[in-house]
Amino acid sequence: MTERVVAPSVLSMDYSDTGAALQMLENSPAQWLHFDVMDGHFVPNLTFGPDILKGIRKGFSGILDVHLMTSDPACWVEPFRKAGADLITFHTEALDNDPSAVSELLDTIRSQGLQAGFSVKPGTPIELFASCLPHADLVLVMSVEPGFGGQSFMEGQLEKVRWLASQRAENDVTYRIEIDGGINGTTWKKAVESGADTLVAGSWLFSGDLDQKTAEMLQ
Numbered sequence: 001m002t003e004r005v006v007a008p009s010v011l012s013m014d015y016s017d018t019g020a021a022l023q024m025l026e027n028s029p030a031q032w033l034h035f036d037v038m039d040g041h042f043v044p045n046l047t048f049g050p051d052i053l054k055g056i057r058k059g060f061s062g063i064l065d066v067h068l069m070t071s072d073p074a075c076w077v078e079p080f081r082k083a084g085a086d087l088i089t090f091h092t093e094a095l096d097n098d099p100s101a102v103s104e105l106l107d108t109i110r111s112q113g114l115q116a117g118f119s120v121k122p123g124t125p126i127e128l129f130a131s132c133l134p135h136a137d138l139v140l141v142m143s144v145e146p147g148f149g150g151q152s153f154m155e156g157q158l159e160k161v162r163w164l165a166s167q168r169a170e171n172d173v174t175y176r177i178e179i180d181g182g183i184n185g186t187t188w189k190k191a192v193e194s195g196a197d198t199l200v201a202g203s204w205l206f207s208g209d210l211d212q213k214t215a216e217m218l219q
């Protein structure tokens with residue numbers, strides 16, 4: 001069984017005191033940080049680039065999980081590798097949902113010594129990418145439309161989680177199943193029951209006791 005991981009989304013971090021926020025995350029039970037990169041084009045929001053990741057790398061020793069919500073993912077692999085990323089996930093829609101192009105970019109990311117993942121928006125069928133699964137270290141199911149934190153969980157996306165879990169059980173593949181969007185005290189349990197092992201949480205996790213909520217999610 002794949003070890004469960006909690007990845008707080010830095011989208012919801014307190015930027016009025018970044019040092020203290022990072023220290024809190026470093027001391028928390030969360031093993032990963034989820035770094036949402038939005039380019040204002042692939043999604044209608046703008047967030048962080050490699051220089052910010054470089055700063056975060058200095059204060060967080062766990063896995064830095066970079067989620068590229070960008071129209072040209074290939075051009076960002078090298079800058080984020082240099083900045084300290086451990087894992088880079090990109091969207092299939094940015095590659096016209098072409099499975100060959102998705103597998104090729106996964107291989108390129110791995111060839112740079114990083115873990116590689118792909119993600120699908122809620123409207124994109126996951127089954128299109130069966131041939132990509134052996135090339136992936138992680139598959140990210142978006143349970144909201146990418147672009148903003150604080151949205152409601154789309155329960156229908158759990159079908160994709162179940163499909164990924166059954167593919168993993170039936171084939172010689174080892175990817176993680178990550179879910180992102182609307183994760184809270186109720187939805188994380190549904191995601192885990194469906195087969196997710198890597199839980200991204202932003203607004204709910206950062207409101208209240210992050211350590212306690214993370215520990216509960218890891219039990």
Ligand SMILES: O=C(CO)[C@H](O)[C@H](O)COP(=O)(O)O
Pocket residue numbers: 009011012034036067144145146147148149150151180181182183200201202203204
């Ligand atoms: O990728 C994202 C949005 O595109 C965020 O990581 C995600 O939405 C987390 O925020 P919340 O837990 O508040 O939904």
